[in-house]
Amino acid sequence: MLSWRMVRGARIGAMGRWLLVVAAAGGTGMLLLSALGWALGHAQPGASAEVRLVWCAVPVAMTVQVAAMVGLAQPLGWPGSGLAGVGLGRKATLLIGAAGTALACALGSALALLLFLYLRGDLGGVPYTGSAAGVLGAGHRLPAAGAGTLLAVVPLGAAAAVAARVWQPPAPAPGAGPAGLPWGVALTAVGLAVQVAAPHGDALPLPSGLGSVSAATVAGWVVASAGMVVAGPGLVFLCGRLLALHRPGALRLLSGRALQQEARRIGRPLGLLCATATATLAAYDLQHGSGHRLGPLTTFAAALVGVCVLAVAGTALVEVASARGRSVAALRDIGASPALLRGALALRTGVVLAVAVPLTAVVAAFATVPATR
Known part of the structure; x- marks a missing residue:
């Protein structure tokens, strides 16, 4: 929780970047769940559901990029001398940043799941009947394993992208x-x-x-x-x-x-x-x-x-x-x-x-x- 304690006391710009990560992860989660809902709502999804899921790769990649950039910017801006004084080196701070990034993306994915379930009427409301009702799969049982797997893609990908910085070679000379x-x-x-x-x-x-x-x-x-x-x-x-x-x-x-x-x-x-x-x-x-x-x-x-x-x-x-x-x-x-x-x-x-x-x-x-x- 060290990264989140520092975010809580950070400036409005840093908090705004984390809120953007949560929102991007939530939006991407809604797109992934919509592909799953389309497959549930059609008797013969065939290639249509697969194609929808394939095109979700673009927003997934961009969300992971944003989350990784924000997650890397946070530990690089920490006071290195203070963290070194408590035994945290470069690898430890980057891994803490990766954990914070995964937590932010998981929060966005959880919000996307709640919104998706609310629109489907699974939380006690009336199913949404607008122009996007075909992607909700209302009336069909939502597979927990499938939804959990799709929603875990962004948090795991963002955490892996931040943690991969640990094994990167040092930066070259400025010139x-x-x-x-x-x-x-x-x-x-x-x-x-x-x-x-x-x-x-x-x-x-x-x-x-x-x-x-x-x-x-x-x-x-x-x-x-x-x-x-x-x-x-x-x-x-x-x-x-x-x-x-x-x-x-x-x-x-x-x-x-x-x-x-x-x-x-x-x-x-x-x-x-x-x-x-x-x-x-x-x-x-x-x-x-x-x-x-x-x-x-x-x-x-x-x-x-x-x-x-x-x-x-x-x-x-x-x-x-x-x-x-x-x-x-x-x-x-x-x-x-x-x-x-x-x-x-x-x-x-x-x-x-x-x-x-x-x-x-x-x-x-x-x-x-x-x-x-």
Whole structure:
């Protein structure tokens, strides 16, 4: 309970991040339970229930990412000297953070189960009869083992993601650049090539009646998205190197050095944002071509994924701003003007956007080829 005692006395920002984890886990739990309810409410669920469960993997992965990032941010912000004084080292603090993360996700899953049972009418009320009544499976016995297994996916996955940090190698020297840019570019190119060459198929129906895609198309999208995430830190570091080239002034030097130092923190969230943007553009192209409207569960899942992605990016930016506090104070002590600091921030943001937006547009254009040809 050490982590939760520290959360109780933390600032509103830390408590807000934990509440976001609880809400994300609850939303993902509702999606998983809806797939189970659909299978219960239909006599022959067949592939439909399986496909619904497969598409739940995207919000599950994003919820685990958010929970792991928040769970890692908490022990890294603890006073290390005080914890070392009571015999808690790096591994112990990370394991405590993993336990706290699992507890937060379990709380969200429990709230999702209570809401699902209430809508089904199992808690003494009247079953919900709205447009989403088909996913509740009202009138059918809810298998406790199946519901418990589905709801345990997010807490166990988040705890494992935080605990895996124990076995990661130590961080490299501050001046060393990320080594993932070539691998990220290669993965993105391979994923796009697979998507372009993938034939039309009906192996995996899309939600809300948007059509069907082949398994190769989905595999190519996963590989390309992973490549963009892997290439993010190297791309940010390269932007910083380019800014600081050829006799830079104070503005370019500050901006370039800051990007190189922060590349590992903001690179992967930036790649995740780009991958989400490409998927959003591809989904919009599919919806525009088919003329179907998104259903309530699909809209909810898309909103949940978007909130999780923005939360990951926002948490990374908050960590970067906190780590930059001492450097900003030192610059002010030597006479740096507030206008210079604001200009450096604007220049960093502009350069990253000038590189990330066109690359995202190009990847999105190739990603929509299987749906438009």
